[in-house]
Amino acid sequence: MISLSINDKDRDHSSLIPYVEKIILDRMFEQEDVNKVLEESPSLFMSIEVSRSSEIDKNSTINIYKSSVKDLANSQPLMKGLNLIPNNKTKHVYSFRSLQKWEGVIEEIYADCFIARLTDLTYGGADEEVELQLSEINQEDMNLLKVGAIFYWSIGHELSKGQMRKISFIRFRRLPPWNPKQWDQALDLTNKYKKIKWD
Amino acid sequence: MGLTRFKPAKDDLEVLFFGGSNGYGECILIHLGNDNWVCIDSILNPHTKVPVALEYLNSIGVNPAENLVLVIATHWHDDHIKGLGDIVEIAVNARFACSGALAKDEFFVLLGLGEQIDSPNSGINEMERIHKLLFNRDATITRSVVDKVLYRLVYGNLEVRLTALSPSDRAMNVFNEELQELLKDIDSPNTAIRKINPNYSSVVLSIEAGINKIVLGADLEINNDIQMGWAAVLNSQMCPDTILIIKCAHHGSENGHDESFWTQKLLHPPIVTLTPYARGRTKIPKIDDIKRILSFTSEAYITSDIAALRSKKSNRAAKVTKVIEELGYSVKERVYKPGIVAMRKNVFDQEVRNWKITLEGSARVLVPEP
Numbered sequence: 054m055i056s057l058s059i060n061d062k063d064r065d066h067s068s069l070i071p072y073v074e075k076i077i078l079d080r081m082f083e084q085e086d087v088n089k090v091l092e093e094s095p096s097l098f099m100s101i102e103v104s105r106s107s108e109i110d111k112n113s114t115i116n117i118y119k120s121s122v123k124d125l126a127n128s129q130p131l132m133k134g135l136n137l138i139p140n141n142k143t144k145h146v147y148s149f150r151s152l153q154k155w156e157g158v159i160e161e162i163y164a165d166c167f168i169a170r171l172t173d174l175t176y177g178g179a180d181e182e183v184e185l186q187l188s189e190i191n192q193e194d195m196n197l198l199k200v201g202a203i204f205y206w207s208i209g210h211e212l213s214k215g216q217m218r219k220i221s222f223i224r225f226r227r228l229p230p231w232n233p234k235q236w237d238q239a240l241d242l243t244n245k246y247k248k249i250k251w252d
Numbered sequence: 253m254g255l256t257r258f259k260p261a262k263d264d265l266e267v268l269f270f271g272g273s274n275g276y277g278e279c280i281l282i283h284l285g286n287d288n289w290v291c292i293d294s295i296l297n298p299h300t301k302v303p304v305a306l307e308y309l310n311s312i313g314v315n316p317a318e319n320l321v322l323v324i325a326t327h328w329h330d331d332h333i334k335g336l337g338d339i340v341e342i343a344v345n346a347r348f349a350c351s352g353a354l355a356k357d358e359f360f361v362l363l364g365l366g367e368q369i370d371s372p373n374s375g376i377n378e379m380e381r382i383h384k385l386l387f388n389r390d391a392t393i394t395r396s397v398v399d400k401v402l403y404r405l406v407y408g409n410l411e412v413r414l415t416a417l418s419p420s421d422r423a424m425n426v427f428n429e430e431l432q433e434l435l436k437d438i439d440s441p442n443t444a445i446r447k448i449n450p451n452y453s454s455v456v457l458s459i460e461a462g463i464n465k466i467v468l469g470a471d472l473e474i475n476n477d478i479q480m481g482w483a484a485v486l487n488s489q490m491c492p493d494t495i496l497i498i499k500c501a502h503h504g505s506e507n508g509h510d511e512s513f514w515t516q517k518l519l520h521p522p523i524v525t526l527t528p529y530a531r532g533r534t535k536i537p538k539i540d541d542i543k544r545i546l547s548f549t550s551e552a553y554i555t556s557d558i559a560a561l562r563s564k565k566s567n568r569a570a571k572v573t574k575v576i577e578e579l580g581y582s583v584k585e586r587v588y589k590p591g592i593v594a595m596r597k598n599v600f601d602q603e604v605r606n607w608k609i610t611l612e613g614s615a616r617v618l619v620p621e622p
Contacts, residue, residue, distance in 0.1 A: 152572045158444050161532040168532035171583065178567045179298040180274075182532065183583045201443040203369075208576055221579050226442040231365075235441075239364030246360045246383045250392040251352075 149220070151209040155181070157223075159202045167198065171206070189223055197225040259312045260596055262286050265412070265461050269499060269593040270295055270304050271527035271555025273614065274586035277331040278527035278555070279305050280468060280499070282459065284405050284412045285599055289314065290322040291343070292457065292468065296335030298588050303335035306342065308592075316343050322403050322414070324396065325350040325382070326455040326470035329447050330375035331529065337381035348386060349394035349402050349416075353424040353453035354379075358431040362438075362445060369441045376445045396455040397424070399490040410599060412461040415490045418472055422479040423452040456485050456501070458492050461599045465492045467517075469501030474510050482510030486517065494519050496604055497595065500526035504537030504545060504554075514548060521549035523607065525593050526618070530559035539621045552618035553611065556591040560614075591615030 153176075157169040160182075171181040190198060197204075203226040211220045231239075260266040266283040272295045280292040295304045309316050320343035325333050328350075340348055353359075363383060366376030386393060394402060396416040403414040419427070430448045438445065451471045459466040475481030482501070485491055496519045502508025504526040514522075524545055529536050535558050537545070545552050561584040564573050576583055591614035597607045611617075 152575055153568070161534070170531065173565070173568075176565070176568050178565070179588050180586045181565060181583050182561070182586055183581060185581075197442065199443065201446045203442060203444055208579060219575050219579055221581070228441045230440045235368055239361055239368065242364035242367060242380070243357060243360040245387060246363060247357065249383065249387055251355050251395045252392050
C-alpha cells in the first residue's frame with residue numbers, strides 16, 4: 054500500500070494538489086503499485102487523509118489509503134495521450150519511471166518557442182535553462198502560456214503493453230483562482246507585516 | 253590574478269563586488285572601517301546553498317553576527333536578493349534597510365500571495381522570509397529614500413557615510429501604482445510574480461569617506477521625468493561630486509546609463525565595475541554597452557563572465573543526460589562562475605586614486621568584445 058503523510062487538517066489543501074499529482078505520477082504508476090491496485094476492488098475510491106501539524110512544506114507526503122486508477126484517469130489530465138488502466142477485466146499494466154523532473158518558470162516567449170528557467174527537482178544544484186518548442190505544449194494548456202507560468206517537466210521511461218519507450222511530458226500548474234480563504238491568509242500576513250516598524 | 257583574502261585593517265575602506273554570471277546576481281560587501289561591515293544584496297551559491305557574502309566573511313575570520321551592522325536590499329528582484337534571508341537571520345545585530353517604496357500595504361499583500369505561490373527563485377518569497385524574521389525579532393526596517401543617511405561612522409576626524417540617493421517620492425508613487433496593477437494580474441497561484449520593469453524602487457547608494465566617493469547604481473534606470481530615475485539622483489541634495497568609483501546600474505545596460513550623471517558627477521577617468529546579467533536571450537552588457545563604458549575609462553572591471561552555459565550538467569547521471577539528448581532536448585546548466593572585484597584603500601590616504609584592486613575567480617578587466 055502506498056503510504057505518504059501530510060498534515061494540517063484545517064487548511065485548504067488545493068495548493069498541495071500539484072505536489073500530490075507529482076507524487077502520484079511518481080508512485081502510482083510504478084509497476085508494483087499498479088499491480089497492487091489491480092488486485093483490489095476497482096470500486097475503491099481515493100481519499101487523502103491529513104492530520105494536524107505545524108507546517109506544510111512541499112516535500113511533505115500524503116496518506117493514500119485507497120485508490121481507484123479509473124478515478125484518477127477521470128479527475129485530472131495527468132499525461133498527454135496515454136490510456137490509463139480502464140477496468141478490472143483487463144490486466145493492462147502501465148508504468149512510468151521518472152528519470153528527471155524539473156519545475157520550470159517561463160522567462161521569455163517567442164513566436165515558435167519559449168525559454169524557461171528550470172529548477173532540478175531530481176539532482177538539485179545549479180539552475181538550468183531550456184528552449185522548448187510551443188508544439189511541446191498540449192493545446193488545452195496553451196492559454197496558460199505566459200511569462201512567469203509555472204510548469205512541471207518529467208522525462209523517463211514508459212512501459213505499456215510490454216513496450217518500453219522514452220517519453221517527456223509537460224504539465225502546467227493548474228491551481229484554481231484564489232479563493233476567499235487564500236485571500237484571507239494573504240491578508241493575515243499583510244496585517245502582520247504592517248505592524249513592523251519603519252524608521 | 254588571485255585575491256589574497258585577509259581582513260582589512262581597521263582604517264581600510266574596502267568594497268567587494270561579487271558576481272555569479274548567468275543572472276545568479278550581485279552582492280556587495282563594504283568594510284566601512286573599525287570592523288563595521290555592510291552587505292548589499294545577495295547571491296546564493298547554488299552548490300553550497302550559502303550566501304557568498306557569508307562564505308567570504310567566514311573565510312577572512314569575520315563574524316557576521318557581530319560585525320555586520322547593516323543589510324540592504326536594493327530591490328526585490330530574485331537576482332539581487334537570493335539568500336538575503338539567511339544573512340538577515342545570522343546578522344542579528346544588523347539593521348535591515350530596503351526601498352521606502354516597499355512600505356506599502358500593496359507590497360505586503362504581494363508577500364502574502366507570494367508565500368502561497370511558493371515558486372523557487374522568487375524574490376518575493378525571499379522578502380517574505382525577511383519580513384517574517386524581522387517581525388519575530390520585533391525589529392525596525394530602515395526606510396531607504398532619497399537623501400537619507402543610512403549609516404554614519406566617525407573615527408578619528410573622519411566621517412564615513414552611507415547614503416541612499418533613491419527612490420524619489422515620485423518614483424515611489426509610480427511604483428505603488430504599478431504594484432496595484434500587478435496585484436490585479438495575479439489571479440491564481442499558477443504564475444510566479446513578475447518583476448516590475450523598469451525598476452523605480454531600486455536603491456542607489458553613495459559611500460563617502462573623506463575624499464573617497466563611491467556610487468553603487470543597483471538596477472536604477474533612466475527616465476525622461478526629472479523627478480524619477482537617474483535624473484532625480486543627479487538633482488538630489490546628498491549626491492556627492494567627484495565620484496571616483498561607480499558600480500554601473502542595471503548591469504551596464506544603456507537604460508541604466510545617464511550621460512549627464514557620468515559627465516557631471518564622476519572624476520575622469522572613473523573606476524568602473526559592473527555585474528553582468530544573462531537569462532535566455534537577454535545578455536547584458538552588450539557590445540555597445542562595453543564600448544560606451546570604455547569610452548569613459550580603461551579602468552573597468554566585470555565581476556564574472558556574462559553567460560556560461562554547459563550542456564551536460566555536472567551532477568546528473570550520464571544515463572539520464574543520454575535520455576534527455578535522445579529525446580532531442582538541449583537543457584543547459586547555468587554555470588555558476590563566481591568572481592570578486594575587491595577595492596581597498598586606507599581611508600586616510602589623501603591620494604584619491606590610491607586604491608588596491610584585486611580580482612578573484614572569473615572577475616576580469618573589461619575589454620572590448622572581439
